[in-house]
Amino acid sequence: MATEIERKFLVTNDGWRTAEPRPLRQGYLSRQKDCSVRVRIDGEIAFLTVKGLTVGAARREYEYQIDRLDAEEMLTDLCQPPVIHKHRHTVWHAGNCWEIDEFFGENAGLVVAEIELQSETQSFEHPAWLGAEVTSDPRYFNANLALHPFAKWSTDA
Numbered sequence: 001m002a003t004e005i006e007r008k009f010l011v012t013n014d015g016w017r018t019a020e021p022r023p024l025r026q027g028y029l030s031r032q033k034d035c036s037v038r039v040r041i042d043g044e045i046a047f048l049t050v051k052g053l054t055v056g057a058a059r060r061e062y063e064y065q066i067d068r069l070d071a072e073e074m075l076t077d078l079c080q081p082p083v084i085h086k087h088r089h090t091v092w093h094a095g096n097c098w099e100i101d102e103f104f105g106e107n108a109g110l111v112v113a114e115i116e117l118q119s120e121t122q123s124f125e126h127p128a129w130l131g132a133e134v135t136s137d138p139r140y141f142n143a144n145l146a147l148h149p150f151a152k153w154s155t156d157a
Contacts, residue, residue, distance in 0.1 A: 021087035027079025046071030094125035106149030
């Protein structure tokens with residue numbers, strides 16, 4: 001069984017902008033409380049990812065590389081709209097890899113930093129651009145951002 005341990009934070013300034021971003025597009029074939037199935041295109045590479053229920057900062061994750069053209073078709077024909085568009089910036093800080101996602105479309109204005117850890121109790125240095133932790137706030141899960149985009153949060157009941 002594969003387990004992903006990931007903590008997620010808001011970003012407070014542009015001090016992290018040091019690397020060229022990679023454009024990502026992703027959509028969901030299934031979004032349920034205990035399991036989501038995602039298709040993602042990351043540059044020329046595509047993946048099918050199955051994620052389990054998040055408990056704390058951990059969840060089961062299974063990811064498989066798939067044919068890019070198949071992924072394009074799935075995003076267009078099978079995924080539940082809308083497709084998420086974002087740029088991913090990879091930034092190293094104090095020996096740790098941070099993935100910073102800058103969202104576009106209906107999620108424009110949202111910038112989230114993620115760090116994958118070996119355990120939920122692993123310590124790490126917080127970069128100066130790191131803001132509030134949102135690991136346990138389901139609004140920030142990508143599967144939920146597709147259903148309830150950031151731009152609509154003030155009008156969502």
